[in-house]
Amino acid sequence: MAEILLGALDIGGSKLAATIANDQGPIARVVQATVKSGKPDALGQQCLALLAAAGNAANIDIKEVASVGVSSCGPFAHQDGAIGLVAPNLCGGLTQENDLPNDWTFIPLEFTLRKQFSKVVIENDCIAALTAERYFGAAQAEPNSVYVTWSTGVGFGLCVDGHILRGKHGNAGHAGHILLSEFSDALCGCGNRGDLEALVSGRNLAKHYARAAEDIFTSATAGDAASLNIVKDLAKWFGRGLYNLVTTLDTRCILVGGSVWRHHAELLSPFVEAEIHSRFPALTKGVTLRSAELDDLVADIGALALVMPESWVADWRNRQPWIKLQTIALD
Amino acid sequence: MAEILLGALDIGGSKLAATIANDQGPIARVVQATVKSGKPDALGQQCLALLAAAGNAANIDIKEVASVGVSSCGPFAHQDGAIGLVAPNLCGGLTQENDLPNDWTFIPLEFTLRKQFSKVVIENDCIAALTAERYFGAAQAEPNSVYVTWSTGVGFGLCVDGHILRGKHGNAGHAGHILLSEFSDALCGCGNRGDLEALVSGRNLAKHYARAAEDIFTSATAGDAASLNIVKDLAKWFGRGLYNLVTTLDTRCILVGGSVWRHHAELLSPFVEAEIHSRFPALTKGVTLRSAELDDLVADIGALALVMPESWVADWRNRQPWIKLQTIALD
Numbered sequence: 001m002a003e004i005l006l007g008a009l010d011i012g013g014s015k016l017a018a019t020i021a022n023d024q025g026p027i028a029r030v031v032q033a034t035v036k037s038g039k040p041d042a043l044g045q046q047c048l049a050l051l052a053a054a055g056n057a058a059n060i061d062i063k064e065v066a067s068v069g070v071s072s073c074g075p076f077a078h079q080d081g082a083i084g085l086v087a088p089n090l091c092g093g094l095t096q097e098n099d100l101p102n103d104w105t106f107i108p109l110e111f112t113l114r115k116q117f118s119k120v121v122i123e124n125d126c127i128a129a130l131t132a133e134r135y136f137g138a139a140q141a142e143p144n145s146v147y148v149t150w151s152t153g154v155g156f157g158l159c160v161d162g163h164i165l166r167g168k169h170g171n172a173g174h175a176g177h178i179l180l181s182e183f184s185d186a187l188c189g190c191g192n193r194g195d196l197e198a199l200v201s202g203r204n205l206a207k208h209y210a211r212a213a214e215d216i217f218t219s220a221t222a223g224d225a226a227s228l229n230i231v232k233d234l235a236k237w238f239g240r241g242l243y244n245l246v247t248t249l250d251t252r253c254i255l256v257g258g259s260v261w262r263h264h265a266e267l268l269s270p271f272v273e274a275e276i277h278s279r280f281p282a283l284t285k286g287v288t289l290r291s292a293e294l295d296d297l298v299a300d301i302g303a304l305a306l307v308m309p310e311s312w313v314a315d316w317r318n319r320q321p322w323i324k325l326q327t328i329a330l331d
Numbered sequence: 332m333a334e335i336l337l338g339a340l341d342i343g344g345s346k347l348a349a350t351i352a353n354d355q356g357p358i359a360r361v362v363q364a365t366v367k368s369g370k371p372d373a374l375g376q377q378c379l380a381l382l383a384a385a386g387n388a389a390n391i392d393i394k395e396v397a398s399v400g401v402s403s404c405g406p407f408a409h410q411d412g413a414i415g416l417v418a419p420n421l422c423g424g425l426t427q428e429n430d431l432p433n434d435w436t437f438i439p440l441e442f443t444l445r446k447q448f449s450k451v452v453i454e455n456d457c458i459a460a461l462t463a464e465r466y467f468g469a470a471q472a473e474p475n476s477v478y479v480t481w482s483t484g485v486g487f488g489l490c491v492d493g494h495i496l497r498g499k500h501g502n503a504g505h506a507g508h509i510l511l512s513e514f515s516d517a518l519c520g521c522g523n524r525g526d527l528e529a530l531v532s533g534r535n536l537a538k539h540y541a542r543a544a545e546d547i548f549t550s551a552t553a554g555d556a557a558s559l560n561i562v563k564d565l566a567k568w569f570g571r572g573l574y575n576l577v578t579t580l581d582t583r584c585i586l587v588g589g590s591v592w593r594h595h596a597e598l599l600s601p602f603v604e605a606e607i608h609s610r611f612p613a614l615t616k617g618v619t620l621r622s623a624e625l626d627d628l629v630a631d632i633g634a635l636a637l638v639m640p641e642s643w644v645a646d647w648r649n650r651q652p653w654i655k656l657q658t659i660a661l662d
Binding site: 074075086144156158163165167169170171172173174179181182183244245251279283286 | 405406407408487491492494496497498499500501502503504505506510513514521522523571574575576578580581582610611613614
């Protein structure tokens with residue numbers, strides 16, 4: 001039997017990563033700035049080129065790879081039955097304040113990848129991350145779990161009764177855009193005022209307070225009262241967003257990842273927990289908040305998990321073969 | 332083979348209904364005011380007595396009934412692996428403003444019913460309602476659908492990717508308690524201020540505006556500008572709650588039931604739809620709002636659907652045998 005080879009793509013607003021793996025683990029990973037100009041299929045073409053480059057680095061002909069898992073920023077839409085991206089941070093034609101060098105309104109991702117690969121599974125980045133945490137990280141054996149990234153933006157992967165939620169276009173988990181504040185003028189990239197992402201995301205809070213997010217957290221940790229009040233306010237909104245999810249989904253375990261959380265979990269955690277547990281004990285009792293475990297490579301491992309044979313899972317869980325993975329940066 | 336006989340219970344804050352059915356349809360239904368005093372198992376005992384009474388009315392010995400489906404107000408909790416009720420409108424020991432003649436903190440429902448029946452399936456009333464609408468009503472063949480009741484309270488049943496969501500204790504869908512307003516003093520029975528139910532439920536809006544809900548809607552329909560402004564405000568909050576669900580679950584179809592909606596859907600519908608569709612087109616485009624179809628008996632049919640052999644479904648869908656069902660009221 002020929003060796004099974006897998007490809008993985010991690011598509012973000014600023015960078016694109018391609019990984020090649022076999023049953024022993026990821027072999028090579030190549031990363032490049034995400035293409036944002038040219039025809040709408042330029043991103044799909046870049047994915048194909050980057051997978052070929054990762055194949056080269058792994059000494060593998062990319063034609064031997066049949067299956068590709070994709071972790072991508074969303075949201076998604078369907079055209080002729082195939083998934084494409086309608087992501088405001090990639091498609092210039094969809095944003096209100098257009099600072100992108102294109103007027104794309106739809107990126108035909110699945111259509112382009114299917115020309116070369118027979119199996120393509122595309123999921124929202126937080127769904128891929130939750131898949132990785134369920135296979136290999138902090139959400140193993142917990143059927144009612146939520147993954148949330150608190151970073152430049154805020155996104156969720158949702159698992160209820162052991163099913164990871166996808167929804168009509170695979171966009172379940174866009175709960176960064178739930179409305180929480182009726183009067184806040186904090187503005188989200190989607191146009192909402194007062195949604196969760198507007199109130200707490202790294203990008204938006206820096207705009208809102210006209211200070212670097214990092215500066216606010218560092219000052220708060222150093223004891224500055226005004227900065228600490230901002231942090232408490234952020235934690236309150238984030239906690240309210242999580243409370244809203246718990247009351248909607250009867251979740252037990254919340255995993256938090258993303259750069260804001262990774263660097264400031266110790267400061268934020270008590271305030272966020274207090275906000276969640278201050279309400280409706282029948283739903284919030286027993287809810288736990290944990291840090292995600294696979295943070296740096298969570299998207300890549302999640303993308304691989306989407307197409308991985310089940311027989312590989314226990315061995316990878318045991319050996320964590322991604323730890324030795326080297327990344328090659330391309331211009 | 333012996334005839335298959337099913338029991339169904341509809342447990343509400345004010346009334347309890349028991350139904351007996353065979354493959355031809357529901358045979359008898361008995362209803363009585365919900366017991367709220369005595370020992371914590373008084374409600375379970377009333378369920379057993381009412382099922383026996385429905386059996387009598389159907390000329391059936393209740394011992395021949397093996398399976399009972401239950402649609403109940405929640406929330407639920409587990410004790411020794413069995414579901415019980417921790418519902419603030421039944422358990423006096425759980426409410427802040429205690430007007431109930433008991434100090435219950437847990438009603439051992441499943442434990443009591445299992446003494447007599449070998450199969451007991453208990454679901455939140457909105458989950459049962461959604462099951463009924465998916466089998467026989469307005470949500471057939473739509474895997475991404477939400478049922479919401481807008482009545483004395485506000486509750487949800489959620490279906491994503493064809494799975495009806497239950498959660499760690501079967502409490503998924505308590506999204507009536509998501510926080511929407513940061514400054515409103517509208518108070519919910521759960522203690523929250525500014526959650527969806529506080530802002531729009533029949534009980535709470537009557538308190539908040541010190542006018543009967545019905546009066547507000549009748550005056551608005553008759554052209555009174557102040558009343559119409561209240562209705563627009565209610566529709567805005569209800570629409571925001573639905574938008575939050577759509578953005579969380581990527582729902583396609585929203586079914587609305589409950590007394591407030593049933594009587595005023597024509598007035599409310601345009602405002603609610605406008606609120607949903609005013610945001611995030613990638614998620615809200617194509618979302619439809621429909622009235623539920625099985626409203627009066629939705630809980631009873633839902634409870635039966637929870638334990639019904641699949642082979643009955645197509646025939647019941649076709650004949651709608653519940654239409655002829657007579658109800659007997661007991662003192």
